[in-house]
Amino acid sequence: MDGSTGRRNTRQRKLILKAVEELGCHPTADQIFDRVRRELPRTSLSTVYRNLGILADQGILGTVTGAGKEVHYDHNNSDHCHIRCSVCGRICDVDVHPLDKDRLSPEELSGFVLQEISVNLVGICPECAEAEKERNGIR
Ligand SMILES: [Zn+2]
Ligand SMILES: [Zn+2]
Numbered sequence: 001m002d003g004s005t006g007r008r009n010t011r012q013r014k015l016i017l018k019a020v021e022e023l024g025c026h027p028t029a030d031q032i033f034d035r036v037r038r039e040l041p042r043t044s045l046s047t048v049y050r051n052l053g054i055l056a057d058q059g060i061l062g063t064v065t066g067a068g069k070e071v072h073y074d075h076n077n078s079d080h081c082h083i084r085c086s087v088c089g090r091i092c093d094v095d096v097h098p099l100d101k102d103r104l105s106p107e108e109l110s111g112f113v114l115q116e117i118s119v120n121l122v123g124i125c126p127e128c129a130e131a132e133k134e135r136n137g138i139r
């Protein structure tokens with residue numbers, strides 16, 4: 001890798017991180033790609049995928065799997081739960097921690113070494129609930 005390639009990669013990675021943060025609510029690679037391309041039109045989808053993979057491997061970005069097994073990226077990489085809208089599929093953070101890793105004993109874990117806890121809640125987001133009401137003629 002020569003110096004200019006390295007610099008370009010760093011720039012792309014920074015833009016990708018910025019895009020994830022600005023898009024907020026757990027964007028997918030496609031949404032991140034659209035955003036990055038506005039600033040760096042020559043960026044390819046495979047570059048975005050590759051960099052997202054690296055950022056996730058390094059623990060800089062968290063990942064959440066959506067209903068369609070599509071991966072959503074999360075700039076908040078601390079332990080937290082997610083709620084997914086069963087209608088539109090958007091994913092939001094939930095500020096509760098129903099399970100405490102340190103409180104689980106080896107017996108409770110069937111002898112497993114715990115790596116992560118993922119608790120996913122499913123519901124209907126305010127926008128979809130509102131749309132549903134309108135469809136039913138309730139105002
Ligand atoms: Zn929704
Ligand atoms: Zn999150």
